[in-house]
Amino acid sequence: MPSFPKPTPILACFKSPIWAWGKWLLLAFLALRVWFWWVTFPNPDEAYYWLWGQHPGISYYDHPPFHAWVQGAMAAVLGRSTLALRLPNLVSSLILVVTADRICRYLYGEDGGDRLWLVLLLVAASPLFFLFLALAWHDHWLITFTVLSSFCFVRFVDSYLTTGQGQSSYLLGAALCLGLAGLCKYTALFVGLGFLAVLLTHRELWRLWRDSRLYLALGVLALTLSPILLWNIQNDFFSFRFYGDRTTSHELSFNLLQPLVFLALCGLIFGPVQSWATWRLWQRRRLLSQSLVRPSLYPTLALWIFGLSTATFTALSLVSVAVYYWNILAYPLLFPLLADLFYRARPEGAVEDGPLLASQPPLRYLKPMVIAQGLGLFTAAALIFHYAVVPFTAFFGLADPDSAALYGWQQLSAAVTAQAEALDHPLLLTTDYRSASALAYSLDNPDVIALSGRIDQFDFWYNASAMQGRDGVLLGEKWHPICPAHLAMFERTEPPVTLQVRRFGLLLQTYEIITGYTFQAGPEAYPLTAGYPLAFTSDGEQCWPEP
Secondary structure (H helix, E strand, O other), rough: OOOOOOHHHHHHHOOOOHHHHHHHHHHHHHHHHHHHHHHHHHHHHHHHHHHHHHHOOOOOOOOOOHHHHHHHHHHHHHHOOOOHHHHHHHHHHHHHHHHHHHHHHHHHHHHHHHHHHHHHHHHHOOHHHHHHOOOOHHHHHHHHHHHHHHHHHHHHHHHHHHOOOOHHHHHHHHHHHHHHHOOHOOOHHHHHHHHHHHHHHHHHHHHHHHHHHHHHHHHHHHHHHHHHHHHHHHOOOHHHHHHHHHHHHHOOOOOOOOHHHHHHHHHHHHHHHHHHHHHHHHHHHHHHHHHHOOOOOOHHHHHHHHHHHHHHHHHHHHHHHOOOHHHHHHOOOOHHHHHHEOOOOOOOOOOOOOOHOOOOOOOOOOHHHHHHHHHHHHHHHHHHHHHHOOOOOHHOOOOHHHHOOOOOOHHHHHHHHHHHOOOOOOEEEOOOOHHHHHHHHHOOOOOEEEEEOOOOOOOOOOOOOHHOOOEEEEEEEEEEEEEEHOOOOOEEEOOOOOEEEEEEEEEEEEEEEEEEEEEOOOOOOOOHHHOOOOOOOOOOOOOOOOO
């Protein structure tokens, strides 16, 4: 009998009974994801971050710079397109899948391939992760780098406990990937706190505090994060102040109901079945090591990060605002552990597609998993319909402004271009960062500027000397109207042109376009000064009655 080479791990994965059970579900999620990536016009925040990439910098006001650097590189090579915009999501998703495979095989040995498919089913069915891994925001890189960093950290501390030494490359890799996560979003802090908690709560690891490699790793982390600090030093620490203001700008009041609302929303968006499985996981947390093929601190780290992040934002919601997606790093490391909850071990001597496997379902808790997949597919399809076809809110009256901002940009950019044709080197202006970003992307013109009461990245690009005295076209809408203060920044203006954006006959938003002459730009950094005439609200949703 001829001998055949043993299947590679990738090919072996497709022999899994879990794959046989869930392949059509996973392919359906994949089809929805590709449809979203290929068809949907950029969400205004996606366009905003694309625009950052057209203005290279060491960091930015709203977020750290990594995502902008990638968007700038993609646009430089591939030009402006939805493919170039969302191709990084595909790259990060592939890295995440490979890392999840390595984690499952590290924790569960030969059965890791089965659990990988369960991880993918649970992730795909989570509305939170379907959306945030699909959108070209900072979060998809944040999730990927934190999972990579955590796996490297676990590999190091596990080997350190076993051999007393540990592999230095894993420690340095953990520091580098944690730094890259920090260059995506500041919430990477919770992963670092999880590492710290593991080091402090395991006496066997205390010797590491006398190990020079730990301080070398901290140096790598600090060096990786240095662009953020340098930008803030150069810009009066505006970015750090922004995040402080986000949690203190609301009136501080003790509200016992708000944490319940926050946790309920987190559970719903993470997925009801995924949340139920997390509760079951917490109940059996002392038994998690029994399924592992080796002693590992992975479950400990996953629960520390989950607990620290969730507890912090729950406590914050007691007195201020906490948004469900701020807690997104609480969950990624849990998925391989949740997969084990659903995993049914193959009987002794069973082979793929054999009678022993055919006699029982390939996973436990079959009904909850089916419910999770059904809810996930319904939610994913609904999100794509909302983003790409028509906002659901439009069926109940006027569409909500955030959703309306997704539509009509071909029509609007054509109207703005027509108004600007009669002007010499015109300014292209809008009343909000969202509309400015969408218009810039639609026109492939990075010079569009937002004139808004809200501080945003456009205020740091404001070049008063280059804008002074020029004529311009200003776009506004009912959410962020053109105010008397806007008009007063021109020597004279023409009457507005009104445009309505409709979808299938449903009114989504009403815009106004005005042509203004001889723009008065004020001093340098004018939008960041107390005398800026538009600084009358936090987001520019209303006008003062007088300029």
